[in-house]
Amino acid sequence: MTADYLQDQEDEEAALWVARHMSGVVDATAFAHWLAGAPGRRATFDALWATCMDDAVTQGLLLHERQARAPERDWPRHGRRAAIGMAAAACAAVAVFSWPQLRSAMTPAQEFATAAGEVRSFTLADGSRVVLNGASRIRAKIDDGRRDVALEAGEALFDVEHDEGRPFRVSAGQGRVTVLGTRFDLARNGDSVDLAVERGLVRFGTDGDASAVLVPAAHRSVLADGRIATPMAFVGSSASDWRDGWLQVADMPLAQVLPHLQRWTGRAITVTDPVLLRKRVAGRFRLSQPGVVLENLGVLYGFKVRQTEQAYILERS
Numbered sequence: 001m002t003a004d005y006l007q008d009q010e011d012e013e014a015a016l017w018v019a020r021h022m023s024g025v026v027d028a029t030a031f032a033h034w035l036a037g038a039p040g041r042r043a044t045f046d047a048l049w050a051t052c053m054d055d056a057v058t059q060g061l062l063l064h065e066r067q068a069r070a071p072e073r074d075w076p077r078h079g080r081r082a083a084i085g086m087a088a089a090a091c092a093a094v095a096v097f098s099w100p101q102l103r104s105a106m107t108p109a110q111e112f113a114t115a116a117g118e119v120r121s122f123t124l125a126d127g128s129r130v131v132l133n134g135a136s137r138i139r140a141k142i143d144d145g146r147r148d149v150a151l152e153a154g155e156a157l158f159d160v161e162h163d164e165g166r167p168f169r170v171s172a173g174q175g176r177v178t179v180l181g182t183r184f185d186l187a188r189n190g191d192s193v194d195l196a197v198e199r200g201l202v203r204f205g206t207d208g209d210a211s212a213v214l215v216p217a218a219h220r221s222v223l224a225d226g227r228i229a230t231p232m233a234f235v236g237s238s239a240s241d242w243r244d245g246w247l248q249v250a251d252m253p254l255a256q257v258l259p260h261l262q263r264w265t266g267r268a269i270t271v272t273d274p275v276l277l278r279k280r281v282a283g284r285f286r287l288s289q290p291g292v293v294l295e296n297l298g299v300l301y302g303f304k305v306r307q308t309e310q311a312y313i314l315e316r317s
Contacts, residue, residue: 018049125140130156156185160180177204204221258277
C-alpha cells in the first residue's frame with residue numbers, strides 16, 4: 001500500500017469517528033483504542049472536529065435542526081436520531097473534502113529570526129535556502145502540496161529550489177511573490193515592499209493580484225501606496241550587498257534608507273521633522289556603523305543627530 005492510500009484511510013476513519021461523536025453514538029473504549037493505534041490520530045480527529053465547528057458548517061447544521069424541530073415531538077425517537085446522524089455524516093463529508101487544507105494547516109511552521117545586526121543563513125524544509133538580514137523574521141509552512149512563506153519583518157534573500165508542482169510563495173505585508181525556483185531579495189522597508197531579482201523570473205503582486213508584474217533577473221520593483229512600480233534594471237552591485245554589511249543607494253529618499261540602518265542597530269531611529277525624510281541621498285554606507293552613517297549623512301544633507309542610549313534622533317540643523 002502507498003503512503004497516500006494509508007493516509008486517506010486514516011482520514012476516512014477519523015471522519016467516521018467525528019460522525020459518531022456528533023450523532024452521540026460512541027463506544028468510548030473503541031475510540032480510545034483507535035486513538036492509541038497510530039501516531040497522529042488525535043491531531044487528525046481534532047482538526048476534522050474543528051472543521052465541523054466552522055461557522056459555515058455549523059450554520060448548515062443549525063438550519064437542518066430548525067427544519068426538524070417543528071415536527072420533532074411527533075417523530076419516533078429513531079427518526080430524530082437518523083436526522084442527526086445524516087447531519088453528522090454531512091459534516092464528516094465536508095471535513096474529508098476539505099482535508100487538503102486541514103492537512104496544510106496542521107503542518108508545523110518553521111520560524112526563523114535574527115537580532116539587530118545579525119546575518120544568518122537557514123535551510124527550509126524543501127531545501128530552499130534563505131539568508132536573513134538583521135532584525136528580520138520569517139515563518140514558513142511547506143508540505144507536499146504547497147510552499148508558503150511570510151516575511152513578517154526585515155529582509156531576506158531567497159535561493160529557491162525549483163519545483164514546478166509547488167510554486168514558492170512569499171507574502172510581505174500586502175505584497176505577494178510567486179516563483180518556481182529562483183534567487184531574489186525581498187525587504188519590508190517602512191510602508192513599502194522592495195523586490196530585487198538576482199536570478200530567474202518572479203511574479204510580484206498584491207492581495208488582489210490585479211496589478212501583478214513579472215520581474216526578470218537584474219531588475220527591481222517596489223510596492224508602495226498600493227501600487228507596484230514598473231521593474232527597472234540595476235547594475236554595478238548585488239541585490240544583497242547587505243550580506244557583506246554594505247548599502248549602496250543612488251537618489252533615494254532618506255525615509256527609505258533608515259529601515260536599512262534600523263536592521264543593524266538596537267537603538268530606535270527617530271525623525272523629529274518629516275521634511276527630513278524627503279531628502280534624497282546617495283552613497284555607499286557601512287551598515288555595521290549606523291551611528292557613523294547617520295552622522296555623515298547629517299553633515300552632507302543638513303541635519304544633526306542626537307544620540308541617547310535608546311535612540312538616534314534626527315533633527316534639523
